Amino acid sequence: MRKLILFFKKIYVLLLFIVLESLALHFYAGSTSYTKAKLLGASNAVVGSIYKQFADIGDYFGLRHENDVLLEELTRLRNEFEVYRATHRTPVDSLASPEGEVAEYIYSTAYVINNSITRQENYIMLDKGRRDGVEPNMALVTPEGTIVGYVLSCRNKFSVAISVLNTNFRTVGKIKGKESFGSIYWDGRDHSYVTLSEIPKYTEIQPGDTIVTGYSSIFPPNLEIGRVESSQMNPTGYYDVKVKLTTRMSGLKRVFLVRYADAVERMLLEEEVLKSENN
Amino acid sequence: MVNRIIEYAVFFVTLVLLQLFLFNNLNLSVYVNPLVYVAFIVLLPMETPPVAMLLLGLLLGVNMDLVMGTAGINTIATLFTAYTRPVALRMVLAKDDIRDGGIPSPVRMGRGKFIRYAGIVVFLQCFVFFTFESLTWSYYYLTLLRIVLSTIVTTILVWFSQMLFLGNYGRGYKSNDR
Numbered sequence: 001m002r003k004l005i006l007f008f009k010k011i012y013v014l015l016l017f018i019v020l021e022s023l024a025l026h027f028y029a030g031s032t033s034y035t036k037a038k039l040l041g042a043s044n045a046v047v048g049s050i051y052k053q054f055a056d057i058g059d060y061f062g063l064r065h066e067n068d069v070l071l072e073e074l075t076r077l078r079n080e081f082e083v084y085r086a087t088h089r090t091p092v093d094s095l096a097s098p099e100g101e102v103a104e105y106i107y108s109t110a111y112v113i114n115n116s117i118t119r120q121e122n123y124i125m126l127d128k129g130r131r132d133g134v135e136p137n138m139a140l141v142t143p144e145g146t147i148v149g150y151v152l153s154c155r156n157k158f159s160v161a162i163s164v165l166n167t168n169f170r171t172v173g174k175i176k177g178k179e180s181f182g183s184i185y186w187d188g189r190d191h192s193y194v195t196l197s198e199i200p201k202y203t204e205i206q207p208g209d210t211i212v213t214g215y216s217s218i219f220p221p222n223l224e225i226g227r228v229e230s231s232q233m234n235p236t237g238y239y240d241v242k243v244k245l246t247t248r249m250s251g252l253k254r255v256f257l258v259r260y261a262d263a264v265e266r267m268l269l270e271e272e273v274l275k276s277e278n279n
Numbered sequence: 280m281v282n283r284i285i286e287y288a289v290f291f292v293t294l295v296l297l298q299l300f301l302f303n304n305l306n307l308s309v310y311v312n313p314l315v316y317v318a319f320i321v322l323l324p325m326e327t328p329p330v331a332m333l334l335l336g337l338l339l340g341v342n343m344d345l346v347m348g349t350a351g352i353n354t355i356a357t358l359f360t361a362y363t364r365p366v367a368l369r370m371v372l373a374k375d376d377i378r379d380g381g382i383p384s385p386v387r388m389g390r391g392k393f394i395r396y397a398g399i400v401v402f403l404q405c406f407v408f409f410t411f412e413s414l415t416w417s418y419y420y421l422t423l424l425r426i427v428l429s430t431i432v433t434t435i436l437v438w439f440s441q442m443l444f445l446g447n448y449g450r451g452y453k454s455n456d457r
Contacts, residue, residue: 013329017362020337024358028351028411040348047299047346054300117306120412123348160348188413189421191309250306 033121033168037152037160040123048158051113052127055253059111062253073143105220106259108133112252115163117191122163124149124252129157139219139258146224146247147171147213148255165191165249172214173225173243178203181214184225184243192245193229199239205231211243217263217270287323290444291339294319299346302436310425313433316343317404318440320360321397325368326380336361349412356407360400367399384445393441398434405430 044051059066110132114125128134140148140161149163162169167188173196174181182198196211209228213219226243234240260266294316302313319339323332340354347353368377371392385393405426413422 013333013362016330016333017358020333021355021358024340024351024354028355031350036348036350039345039350043346043348050300054304114304116303118309118312121349187418189309189418 033162033166034152036121037123037162040125040160041153041155041158044125044158044160045155048113048125048127048155051125052111055111055113055127059253062251066253069143073145104261106261108257108259110134110159110255110257112255113158115249115252117163117165117249120167120188122165123152124161124163124255126151126159126161126255126257127157128257129159130154131156134159134257135259137218137260137263139260141219141223141256141258142247142252143254143256144224144246146226146245147219148247148249148252150218151257163249164194164245164247171219172216173211174214175199175203175205175228176210176212176222182238182241184211191249194226194243194245196225196241196243197234197238199231199241201233201237201239203239205239205241207231211241217260217266220258220260283324286444287319290322291319293443294440295339295342295346298343303347307432308428310421310428311432312409312425312429313436314356314401314404314408314429315433315436315440317357317360317401317433318437318444320357320364320404321400321437322382322384322441322444323364324380324382325377329362329365332361332364333358352408352411355411356404359407360404363403364400367396367403370399371396382445384441386445394434394438397437397441398430401433401437402426402430405433 108128110126110128112124113127116122124140126134126140134151134154136151136153138151140150142148147164149161149166149169151159151161153160164184165186167186169184169186171184172181173184180200180203182196184194184196186194199205205228207228207230211225211228213221213223213225215221224246226245226247229242229244231239231241298314298316302315305313316339320332320336323335327335336357337354340357343349343353343357344351365377368383372388376388381387383393383396387393388396409422409425409429413425
């Protein structure tokens with residue numbers, strides 16, 4: 001009897017360990033990027049304002065660079081605008097408040113208050129949330145126009161976005177000026193490179209070629225992703241292209257949030273097509 | 280006794296905050312991810328009942344999962360470490376020394392033995408954490424590199440946390456326990 005009690009005493013800790021561990025495993029196995037973003041969002045509601053303080057302090061040191069970038073962007077936009085005005089001869093005031101015409105993409109800005117690059121699944125925290133009109137699936141773009149990630153989950157004042165540097169991140173990428181497109185993903189190894197896979201073997205790829213976004217329901221097309229570093233034929237007869245990211249993910253401060261105005265319509269259309277295919 | 284619980288509670292909170300606001304934001308490299316919070320498990324008294332070890336491990340892991348948004352990896356790793364800590368102790372110390380109890384500190388164990396013991400505990404934590412984080416065998420040598428480098432950096436940081444926690448009290452605890 002004494003031995004039996006001793007045995008249970010021993011086994012009871014082991015049992016507790018197994019039960020707790022399997023609960024944790026169960027929860028982890030059932031989790032998706034969305035659950036993780038939700039978790040981060042919830043804890044952010046508590047610590048977000050502290051992150052924001054830290055980010056604010058850090059921002060002072062980058063102001064000069066930030067100004068240069070914004071000025072360059074402003075110059076580029078002015079030039080583009082001049083070209084547009086010259087060709088279309090539209091009165092300026094009608095451009096400022098377009099009537100009837102609705103922009104396809106709507107931009108707003110946010111600050112990055114926390115960003116990791118060393119984990120396998122990296123997320124970016126932003127200082128704007130539902131209150132400021134942020135919604136899931138808005139694209140994150142740098143002021144220079146290169147991709148960063150997209151919003152997964154929003155709270156009132158903060159939101160959490162999936163980073164390009166997340167092994168679950170996927171988007172459509174293509175070689176600028178060519179037709180073939182493939183899938184962009186991060187293999188979790190180096191924070192300055194991503195992979196463009198499934199590029200057909202007849203495509204000519206040169207190191208230094210620009211890789212841009214293809215058509216997706218999140219990113220506007222033709223945003224720069226990076227430059228081709230090298231390419232390799234994989235056993236299935238497709239190229240895997242190693243792409244050096246143009247965005248410096250470790251130094252993110254300010255991002256543009258881009259909302260695809262027709263996202264809902266596009267999604268409904270895609271669902272309709274899928275449904276009719278199934279029938 | 281009550282004093283000690285308060286001190287451990289303060290240490291717990293300090294470690295969680297340090298991990299959250301300092302070590303998670305260092306962004307050193309994909310291969311170096313210090314999991315400093317495991318210092319709490321390393322420094323729990325040797326006489327802590329196994330059930331209490333598990334529950335404290337659960338509390339620490341769940342906390343880290345919530346703030347890091349990792350959905351379970353921290354809990355899986357910390358529970359495992361909390362459960363297997365007696366093995367690490369047995370690998371370094373004689374049975375009698377373990378039975379005497381007390382905080383596993385460099386003063387109590389000797390510097391070399393403490394580093395070996397802390398290294399084993401940290402390695403177990405990092406092994407489970409990074410294996411589950413990558414969840415693939417395809418680049419396992421890279422995961423191994425991540426485990427090894429993070430173990431080294433974390434062990435060094437555990438050494439500093441030990442100084443922070445025990446400080447001048449290190450000697451005091453030893454004489455109290457005897």
